[in-house]
Amino acid sequence: MIHVTLVGGQDRQIEDALRIGGIDAVRATADGAVSKPADVVVFDVRGQDGLPSVVSALKRQHSDVPVVILASKLEPALLLDAMRAGVNEVVAEPIDHEELARVITRVAGSRLHAEPGRLYGFIGAKGGVGTTTIAVNVATSLGSVIKPERALMIELQNAAGDAPLFTGAEPRFSIVDAVDNTHRLDQVFFRNLVTQIAPATDLLASPERPPASGLDVQRIKQVIAFASTVYKHTVVDVARSDRSILESLDQLSTIYVVVNQELATVKSASRMTAMLRDRYGREKVALVLSRSDRNADISQSDVEKAVGCSVTHTFPSNYRVALQALNKGRPVALDNHNDLSASFRRFAQQLAGVRPPREGGKSPGLFGRLTHSRS
Ligand SMILES: Nc1ncnc2c1ncn2[C@@H]1O[C@H](COP(=O)(O)OP(=O)(O)O)[C@@H](O)[C@H]1O
Ligand SMILES: [Mg+2]
16 A cells, blocks of 8 residues: 655545555645655645745655655646656646556555565365355454555455455456456556455455356466555465466465364365475465364364364354354454454464554563563
8 A cells, every 4th residue: 555645735536536546645734744754745736836845845855755746737847846856746637536546656666565465375175164254354354453554355266256245345346357457457457456345455356257268377376466566465265176276376475274173174175285285385385273163073183183284273163253244244353352253363463473462451561571572
């Protein structure tokens, strides 16, 4: 997410228009912009005479912060002043909001996170184990953990994923639109393909019907790689039985096989884990336990022995909460105070490398402070 400081002007539509392009614009006074500029500063000087002196003041203090000017007209005198002040771009009326978003994205360029984001795949050992439930809720929790950044969920299936059902979302576009347009993938285009499913989480949905020609492995990889340049954290709900999809997981940071404590699922998890480890390397594949049940005949350690892989995280069984969330089309993770949403949150915190807040919010005390390492 690109953060913009917006100074001057009366145009209240700009913030909304930029937000659609995935840009967070916050208004500030000229002094505020100079003392604490965001990734990019936009000065709206329409209707003013010449360039305000604060622009060069900002550039003197923060030479690396890109500056964009919104002007009534591209007048030579203004352009010259802008050039002297070190302004990066001047956009004149009529202001095309989509174009403005592109300009901001471009000038923000090098200041964006250079490292690609992390991608977490979830793949069910069998249908119905709770993979989509986990993907939707981990993505939702990740969003709230990393705010003001946003998290992404990708439904990597060739048709009819369940995420809209779990979230009440009505996606207009799908991963097929991304795959068909890999030649024109940019931030603005990509942001238009996703649908918001939680306050800080977006979804790149599967299509309603399978594409006639199937999904191309190289192009899926390109889309996944591109997503990781836009979002720092992406959760991927991976279809179990589509060959091209199973061959396009190279970029995923970790692939979590979702298992439960049923015999047939455990057998299938064992095959799937072995296959994925063979293809992508041992360290990339991990196991999570869905609907965990202490009283089940097959214990967690039985599962681990049978699959030959330790369980990274367990999600408790909570039939009532899961059903209620599905009926409401609202992710469990958005409501606190139940064991299931707490476990999604803990997992998301782990993935994002965020320490959970201390129980009860108490300060650690002298001994805690003496022994606690600073990081
Ligand atoms: N932790 C859980 N506790 C209780 N029920 C769950 C849990 N996780 C999922 N379910 C239920 O199991 C069913 C299948 O879940 P889903 O996520 O669609 O599985 P999958 O994607 O693996 O097919 C849904 O009805 C869902 O509400
Ligand atoms: Mg599913």
